[in-house]
Amino acid sequence: MEFKTVKIKKPEETNVIIGQSHFIKTVEDLYEVIVGSVPGVKFGLGFCESSGECLVRVDGNDDELKKCAGENALTIGAGHCFIVILRNAYPINILNAIKNVQEVCNIFCASANPIEVILSETDQGRGILGVVDGSRPKGIEDKDGIKWRKGFLRKIGYKLDP
DSSP states (O other): OEEEEEEOOOOTTOEEEEEEESSTTHHHHHHHHHHHHSTTOEEEEEEEOOSTTOOEEEEESOHHHHHHHHHHHHHHOBTTEEEEEEESSOGGGTHHHHHTSTTEEEEEEEESSOEEEEEEEOSSOEEEEEEEESOOOOSOOOHHHHHHHHHHHHHTTSSOOO
């Protein structure tokens, strides 16, 4: 067994969701859930088929993001993993809907941060062990940090002004 890491490449101002499912039907089901959850969302979806042709299946409604998702899925190369690259939406807008897709087994991350995927490779194939999402903490927030966090959530519309 060999361990590897791969870095996810994505355009600026996009978010990524990486997960695992169990069936090729995932591609169409995730497409329907994403477009049905957020009007105006742009996305690409890459899914690693792990039997039969063993192809990366790609869908979405934005050519740049579809290409990006497909290339990242191929680089990860782990059976039944999927990657969604989002623009004009945050993962929080669609994450519960994705978790409720009957084929979805696991979500590894949902983030706009730099992401590294930790893989195990055997003679049979690859599996995702986990992800590195962003950077290490540099300390504990103080009063200014609390003020910034609360202001940020209100600025992007996820909390109401007091």
